[in-house]
Amino acid sequence: MSNKRKKILSVKNLEVKFRVRSRVLTAIRNVSFDLYDGEILALVGESGSGKSVITKTFTGMLESNGWINDGSIVYMPNQKTIDDKISYFKKPLDIVNIEKKLVAKDVIKFIKQKNNKKVKELNAQISKLEKISTNNFSQAKEIKLINSEIEKLRLSIEKNKDAAKEFTKRNQAAKVTKDENKLKDLELRKTTILDPRLQKEEIKKLQKNVIDLQVEIDKVTDLSFKDQAMIKEIIATIESFIETRKQVSSIEAEKINTYFKEKRYSTKFEMELKELIESIVQRNEVDEEHFSNIMFDWKEVLNTKAKTKANKLIREIRGKTIATVFQDPMTSLNPLLTVGFQITEVLIKQLKMTREEAKKEAIKLLTQVGISNPKSRYKDVPGQYSGGMRQRVVIAIALACRPKVLICDEPTTALDVTIQAQILKLIKELQKEYNFSVIFITHDLGVVANISDRVAVMYAGQIVEIGTTQEIFENAKHPYTWALLLSLPQLGTKGEDLYSIGGVPPSLFAQIEGDAFAPRNKYALAIDYILEPPMFKVSETHYAKTWLLHEKADKNIGPKNQIKKTQINGSKKTAETRSKKTSPASKGDTK
Ligand SMILES: Nc1ncnc2c1ncn2[C@@H]1O[C@H](COP(=O)(O)OP(=O)(O)OP(=O)(O)O)[C@@H](O)[C@H]1O
Structure with a gap:
């Protein structure tokens, strides 16, 4: 994949955090990469490495306890999009800026709201004091009120003091202190009310507080x-x-x-x-x-929903520019509505087609994704389709708005191997035909060998290696990529246990020191435990984040045999051949 191709998405220094039961975890740590126009980029890594979270940030789909803490995600429309009348985005657009509007105004709003409430309270106190200073009747009424409150507090203090003498009653002791403080305040208020000079001073003090709070309301907008x-x-x-x-x-x-x-x-x-x-x-x-x-x-x-404008933009991106296909098709489909209705809804809402036009287009889309008898299947509900066929329907819906980027989040994981090969083939064919870019998420490197142009390997919220598919399969440099390659079933020897990566990934709640993979890495160097490695350049298209690439590191460290992509291809081909024998696509999966 040449770097000269135009970028469609550029992710820089992305950091994503989640709040979990009052603790914060960092799910994405300083990730940067570009997605080129018309390429298929695979994001590969163990469960929890951050593959899905990254792509959720592109479409504002992070759960409400998550936020983008830093970085930028710039979407750059290609010429086709710019020329296309119905396309929504014509200029580069920083998705993080939109997300910021969605999540970051919280603090500003919170402080403003709090200060405004306080200003209101203070103003009420000021007008009460002013009224008292000019009206004897109000003064007497206020003093009476304070006296009755003082009386109540004294009684409560007496009662709780007795209870506090029993050593187990901690709460009562705290209540006594609190009531005694309140009592002092009330006595002071009484003295103030009875003395006009003190009254004036108090009003001045309160007025100053109001001014301070108002200055703060202005300043807080700069946060x-x-x-x-x-x-x-x-x-x-x-x-x-x-x-x-x-x-x-x-x-x-x-x-x-x-x-x-x-x-x-x-x-x-x-x-x-x-x-x-x-x-x-x-x-x-x-x-x-x-x-x-x-x-x-x-x-x-x-929890406020006053973020409608940003929400609308994000919905536009999600609908018309970046579409996602998830592992379980039923997360995207409504089991009660016919497949035809669900596709036409998208076309009518997003592309403003008439119902008739939408129906025609939906049948065309169903044909394109390999559904046989599309005219009659159009009227079926998702339950009448098999898993593989449902996934084809989801792909049809995702493609309905001609997205520029298609995110496939483990789209074949739940399917058996034959159907998996068919779906992969379909995605590749459609991608060639419509020239969109694909981010293909999977934990299985074997799945992407045939489909992707480039591979990015993720570990503990970071990209640890990125390169063309050939570079990753034949010249991997990161020990984690070696481990992933060695654990591929395609490379196992019959009768022997498959290689599995020992240990567990680090906790994302803690600050990770050194190389996150070091504790599980049998080739770890001393420096790996102390200092985080930078991304070392292997070629124009290949980078890896490991100290083994440092000029001082021993170049002989690593598994003896490099893995050939052809070995993976061999086994994938077998799956494809099997699928072809049962094709057309529908045959193996006719329901
Ligand atoms: N809503 C959330 N609240 C808290 N933590 C989350 C949330 N969503 C994701 N995470 C955490 O972020 C990390 C990355 O999750 P992510 O789903 O991206 O992993 P993944 O690589 O896609 O794995 P999988 O294949 O299991 O989906 C995980 O440690 C996960 O626990």
Whole structure:
């Protein structure tokens, strides 16, 4: 695959995080790659390596507990798209910018909402004090109210003090302290109300607070996307401490410390979070009540749906530019509606076709994806189709809007080997005909040997090796790619156990030091445990993230025999031959 081809998607330094029960995990760590116009790029790696998460970021399909923390994903429409009347995107478009609008306004909105609420409360207090200062009747009424509150508090304190003497009643002791503080406040308010000079001072103080909060409302709009992500991380860190009582790691504490040090202006909300974090780090304790008070409206803000514009754009991308085919066709199909109806709905909604035009086009699409008797099958519901045929229908729907990028997320994993070969062949044929680009996700390198132009190998949220399919199969450089190749059933010896990669991938909750694969890598070097390797260039099209490519590393390290793609092809061919014997496509899978 020549790098001279035009890029259609360019991913740079992508970082994706998820909040899981008040902890944060980093699922994608600084990933960069390009997708070229008309190519098939395979994303390969074990379960959990981040293949699906990456592609979900292209279409705004991350679950609500996930967000893009950093990086950019730029979609560049090709000439065909630009010339095409119905295509929606004519200019390069940074998908992350749209996503930011979807997820990042939360913090700004939250702080604004909180400050506005406080301003309202303060203004009410000011007007009450002003009223009291000019009206004796109001003053007497207020004093009466305060006196009755003071009386109630005194009674409550007496009662709880007795209970607190029993050593087990911790709650009562805390309540006594709280009530005593309230009592002090009320006494002070009473004195203020009775003294006109103090009253004026109090009004001035409150007015100053209002001004400070209003300045903050203006400033908070400047919070960058990164600031907001950091604030979310700090909140999660505090929540995690409350839940687990586990001390914050020194790396995290340092990161938070640096964030505050480098800030020119911090909002009151941030300052309060800073205080809470400091209390955790320095004294291993946190004022939970304070935290829940300042976070009171947080959850509501996170769930707001006021992100409609960005949502609309993302839907346009999802519908007209980047389509996805998932492993289980039933996740995309409605079991109660006929296949014909489901295809025509897309055509009518997205391409504004009339029902008649849509029907014609749907039958054409069904024919193209290899459904025999499309006119009669058009009226069947998905349950009347077999697994392989359903997947063909999903492909037809995905192609209905002529996408420029088709994401295939393990589309053949649930199918038996013969049907799998048919579907792969179909995708390849359609791709040639319509010249869209494909990102093919799979955990099985063997599946992509025949279909992909390039392969990107993923491990623990990173791309560890990328190259043309031939380079990856015949000249792999990363020990993880060697392990994947060696565990292919096609390469196993009859009667012997298949090679399996020992150990488990690292936890994505923790900061990963050095090379993430080192603990499972029998060729690991000492440096792998200390320093993360960079991407080393092997050729114009081939890069690998392993210290074994460093000029000082021993070049003889690695498995003795390199694997030939032809070995994989051989076994894939057998599957294809089997499928051809039962073709046309429908024969092996006629239902
Ligand atoms: N909604 C979520 N909440 C929390 N963690 C998530 C969420 N979605 C994905 N992850 C985590 O992100 C990491 C990458 O997941 P991803 O689904 O991309 O893996 P994958 O390589 O596609 O694997 P698989 O083949 O099993 O789907 C995993 O550790 C997963 O647990």
